[in-house]
Amino acid sequence: MTSLEFEMHLAAEAYGVIVNVDKPAGYSMGTHQHAFDACALITAGEITLTVDGVDTRYAIGDIFRLSAGTPHSESAGAAGVSYRAGRRGGEAA
Incomplete structure (x- = not known):
């Protein structure tokens, strides 16, 4: 899926806020x-x-x-991670 296709998918599912996220190698939360x-x-x-x-x-x-509300933890791989994310509802701004 291309970034444009992904954005169209997000729009169709009412995700109003789209952000780019970059986390370095070794990142964890x-x-x-x-x-x-x-x-x-x-x-x-x-x-x-x-x-x-x-x-x-x-x-x-x-x-x-x-x-x-889903409890989760996260950690980036050896080269870090970048992703384009849609946010919907709650405090998405």
């Missing part, structure tokens, strides 16, 4: 949650999200989704 739904397309590197004790790795071209 312990368990936290967001007040908004998130849908992200990995554009470089990789990230591992842990939800309910299950680790899932996302690489270039993969899409991950997190519903508002």
Whole structure:
């Protein structure tokens, strides 16, 4: 999926805020949650999200989704990670 196709997908699903996120190699954040739904397309590197004790790795071209209020932790791969993310609801601004 191209970035343009992804943005069209986000618009169709009413994601009003789109941001670019870049995290360096070694980045990690312990368990936290967001007040908004998130849908992200990995554009470089990789990230591992842990939800309910299950680790899932996302690489270039993969899409991950997190519903508002979902406790999760995250860590970037050896080359860091970049992704384009849509945010919907909650404190998405």
